[in-house]
Each structure stands twice: as C-alpha cells, then as structure tokens.
Amino acid sequence: MSKELLQLLCTGDVHLGRRPSRVPVENDELSVRRVWDRFVETALNREVDAAVLTGDIVDSENQMYEAYGALERGIQDLVDGGVEVVAVAGNHDHSAFPRLARSIDLNGFHLLGQGGTWDEVQLNGPDGEEAARFVGWSFPQATEHASPLADLERSETDGPTIGVLHCEVGSGEGQYAPVRRDALARAPVDAWLLGHIHAPDEHREGGQLQLYPGSLQPLDPGEPGVHGAWLVEVAPGEITAEKLPLASLRYKEFALDVTDLDAEEEIETQVLQSLREDLAGLSDRWPELSHVAYRLLFEGRTNLHREIEETVGQMARSLQPDVDGATATIEAFDLETRPDYDLEELAQGDDPPGVLAQLLLKLGDGDVDDTRVQTLLRRASKATSKVYESSRYEPLRHDSETREPPGREALRSMLYKQGLLLLDELHENRS
Known part of the structure; x- marks a missing residue:
C-alpha cells in the first residue's frame, strides 16, 4: 500500500441471495453470486488496497444462509490476497450482515458502525504510517428516520478520511437514514462511498466525492444502464472514481x-x-x-x-x-x-x-x-x-x-x- 496512492474497489447493494427478475432462471451467469465472485477476482487482479462494501450485501434475513457461503469465501479470498475489506450494514442486512461478520474472524475484515454508532478504522502503509482512515455507520434496524450525521465525529489525522454510509440522499426526510447533500459536504470527510440507491451516481458537492456505486448486478427492469463496481483512487489533494462494468446483465x-x-x-x-x-x-x-x-x-x-x-x-x-x-x-x-x-x-x-x-x-x-x-x-x-x-x-x-x-x-x-x-x-x- 502506497501512501501516495490508495486504490479502493467499491460496491454496494449486492443483495446476495436474490436473483434478477424477468431473465432466464437457468442461466447461472446472471446470478448475483457469479458477479460477486467477479468483483472479488477484480479486486485481487488489480491488487487494490481495500474493497469497500456500502451495505445491503445480503438481501435479507431469509436469504442469510444462502448468501453466507459466497460472502465468507469472497471476504476470505480478499483478505488472504492482501486486500482489506471495509463494510457497513444496510437496511436489508442490518441483522444478517453483523451475524455473518461475527463468524468471519479475520483481521483484515472491518464491519463498521454496528448498532448504529459511528466507528472508524485506520489503514496503514508498508512503512507503518497511516494511509487513510475510514469512518462508517451501520443500520441498527430495518428503518432509520433520523440522519446519522449528527453523531459523526472524526479523529485527528493527516491522511484522507473516507466516509462509508448506507443512506438516502435528498430532502433529509425518509425512513432509510435520510441525509442532505449539503450535510454530507459539511461532514469532516474527504469522500463518501454510499449505498441504498441502485442507480450509479458519481456526484461532486463542493469538490467532495459523493459516490453511489449502484447495484453490482441489476436486479429488475427498474435498474437499466451499465452496472458494476467503481475503482476509487485517493491521491494527495485528489480523489477520482472510474466505473468498471462487471455486470453480466x-x-x-x-x-x-x-x-x-x-x-x-x-x-x-x-x-x-x-x-x-x-x-x-x-x-x-x-x-x-x-x-x-x-x-x-x-x-x-x-x-x-x-x-x-x-x-x-x-x-x-x-x-x-x-x-x-x-x-x-x-x-x-x-x-x-x-x-x-x-x-x-x-x-x-x-x-x-x-x-x-x-x-x-x-x-x-x-x-x-x-x-x-x-x-x-x-x-x-x-x-x-x-x-x-x-x-x-x-x-x-x-x-x-x-x-x-x-x-x-x-x-x-x-x-x-x-x-x-x-x-x-x-x-x-x-x-
């Protein structure tokens, strides 16, 4: 890991355990699990520093056991390959993801903000110096009507800070951790990696990156266009994002x-x-x-x-x-x-x-x-x-x-x- 350039592969709203609708059910190439495997393979091949998961990685409590094998295997492969995994839980996997995380005892896997409290993790370079800091908040239950930003505090750091949050950005009203864009921009972070919205959206607010990677594999006709993961590069004074079209559908x-x-x-x-x-x-x-x-x-x-x-x-x-x-x-x-x-x-x-x-x-x-x-x-x-x-x-x-x-x-x-x-x-x- 270089202090000068941090590479992240980001995705969210994977919904492991669910199949895309209105497509041939016999075609296993279209399964969410296959594209999740492709995400893991891409992170390893590109030798990124961290894989960032922005919530709803598991579809729901009912699909937890169906999703467990693919999720555990993917996280294990990433950590074994030297890729840190930073994640938060969303509204769909608020209970399932923490339960799965407790059985995945790996030093390189970090599920932040469990119980609806802000949490952080520091990623260090090969010289032991801090390369970046991640702050994240996870859903404590299926709905959250208040913005979680009011409780966000950041430790002092010389390196970049990346916020990871599953939320609905808009008017500041809603039932899925509603936040306003200007409130995100005022938060003490250099970039936001977000989950919940399935449409990819690379937005800049006052120069701050606010990225919805969108669903890794589109799940129904309401999710048109190109889907996949995003390669985020963090360099001194600049954060860029590039879409990688990994979806098979x-x-x-x-x-x-x-x-x-x-x-x-x-x-x-x-x-x-x-x-x-x-x-x-x-x-x-x-x-x-x-x-x-x-x-x-x-x-x-x-x-x-x-x-x-x-x-x-x-x-x-x-x-x-x-x-x-x-x-x-x-x-x-x-x-x-x-x-x-x-x-x-x-x-x-x-x-x-x-x-x-x-x-x-x-x-x-x-x-x-x-x-x-x-x-x-x-x-x-x-x-x-x-x-x-x-x-x-x-x-x-x-x-x-x-x-x-x-x-x-x-x-x-x-x-x-x-x-x-x-x-x-x-x-x-x-x-």
Whole structure:
C-alpha cells in the first residue's frame, strides 16, 4: 500500500441471495453470486488496497444462509490476497450482515458502525504510517428516520478520511437514514462511498466525492444502464472514481418504429434483426455482458396493433437470439403506436367505434379531467388494487416495477393501449 496512492474497489447493494427478475432462471451467469465472485477476482487482479462494501450485501434475513457461503469465501479470498475489506450494514442486512461478520474472524475484515454508532478504522502503509482512515455507520434496524450525521465525529489525522454510509440522499426526510447533500459536504470527510440507491451516481458537492456505486448486478427492469463496481483512487489533494462494468446483465428499453410495416410477417423480421444488431453492439463494447433483457417500445402509425400484440407476445415467451455468446430476451413490450386511420375523423361518429375513438383521444392527450376518463380510471384503480392485495401477488412485490399498484399515469397508458386493440377490431368490422 502506497501512501501516495490508495486504490479502493467499491460496491454496494449486492443483495446476495436474490436473483434478477424477468431473465432466464437457468442461466447461472446472471446470478448475483457469479458477479460477486467477479468483483472479488477484480479486486485481487488489480491488487487494490481495500474493497469497500456500502451495505445491503445480503438481501435479507431469509436469504442469510444462502448468501453466507459466497460472502465468507469472497471476504476470505480478499483478505488472504492482501486486500482489506471495509463494510457497513444496510437496511436489508442490518441483522444478517453483523451475524455473518461475527463468524468471519479475520483481521483484515472491518464491519463498521454496528448498532448504529459511528466507528472508524485506520489503514496503514508498508512503512507503518497511516494511509487513510475510514469512518462508517451501520443500520441498527430495518428503518432509520433520523440522519446519522449528527453523531459523526472524526479523529485527528493527516491522511484522507473516507466516509462509508448506507443512506438516502435528498430532502433529509425518509425512513432509510435520510441525509442532505449539503450535510454530507459539511461532514469532516474527504469522500463518501454510499449505498441504498441502485442507480450509479458519481456526484461532486463542493469538490467532495459523493459516490453511489449502484447495484453490482441489476436486479429488475427498474435498474437499466451499465452496472458494476467503481475503482476509487485517493491521491494527495485528489480523489477520482472510474466505473468498471462487471455486470453480466443489462435491462434496456429499445424503441422500434413500425410505420413502414405493411404485413404481420414483417413484425418478427424487424424485431429479430433489430435486437441482433443492438446486441452485437453492446456485447462488443461490454465484454462482461452475457445477457440483455429488452423492453420493446413500438412507435409510429400502424394498423397492426393486434398483430404486434400477438406476434411479440409469442416471441417474448420463446425468443432468445445469441450473438457471440451474448443472449437476449424480451422481458416486456409497450405499444405507443397510433392508428393509421384518422382517429379524429372516426370520433365524429356516434356508433361504438366513434364513441371509443372519442375516449381514446382524451386518454391519448392525457385529459384526465374528462368525466368518462375519471370513471374509467377509478374502476381500473379499484380492479388493480384488488389484484395487488391478493396473496398470489406476493412474489411480484420484490420487483421495483410491480412493488406498488400502478399509478394514475400507468393506468391511463394501459387503458389507451387496450382501447386501441379494441378499436382495431371495431374498425375492421365496421369497414
């Protein structure tokens, strides 16, 4: 370890014991455990000084024993390889991580701030002089409504101080250790390595690094983009951060314009060709990527709404193209298309297609003040809430997109798309 340059490999929100949703369950390459192993291997290969874990490394109490083997083995390998491990517990592993830590008796492993009190550890260089100091705070229970920063005190040190905290940065209100960015910036630390938010975010506040590494492996479609770990380098007067794309999975929204499609058989061809081209570009740029779960967004004017719904629905159940070892699936698709006939002209009639066209114009324009639209939204909300409250819905509550019942805007979009399919039927029969 050099006093002049300290290298840290940082990750958080690993959620060992949980599997990413809406991807092939038989593909073990997509497991969180495999990417955790890749994180450990990367830290050892790069010979970093410390691996920093910012909380929620274990998914929950229920997954503790499933996660234990991978976590223990990884920490053991890191310490044996000369890499110090500095960690805090988050809201998901507030109980499980300390229990696991008690059975991992290693001098190079430091779980800071147990019981909700600030703790620190000093990392020394080969000459015995202090290279850096870490201060950290762990969740004592599943929720924490107060900011933990009020109790932070720092010992005098000539070297850099790195804060490690699992928290929600924002307004200063919430149930997961809420803190304000300006409060973080005023704290006596040179950089913050944070956990809880799954979207990677490298932020500077008054020159101070406030880094959310994000989830190591994305866990559901609500976590799009590139995920992995961050290499943080601490030098005199400068702290830099570089994203390392270690994740094997990516969730991606992909738009397709179907305006020029004239026949049903063209749908499958365009979808397959477009996915292959995009997958080739992604796998070429991100070598660690082994799977992309696409959410297709169909745009443009077409009279093939029903055909798209049926064809892509079948493709989503079975399609899995392979490009140079990387595969793809369709995890969902949305129809944001419009009819290729004049909806406003159709709405002039007072027959069923005309009445439905009138309603669709209001739904499409977001006119939620219309009495009929309000009635539809109320009925849809009541129906979806009933489904959400049922016991059979429980498995879907682990997915960020289905954790809560759909809101007003989501219901409006759903009604609009279903209305288009119905209008296609009515318009076809009318013609």
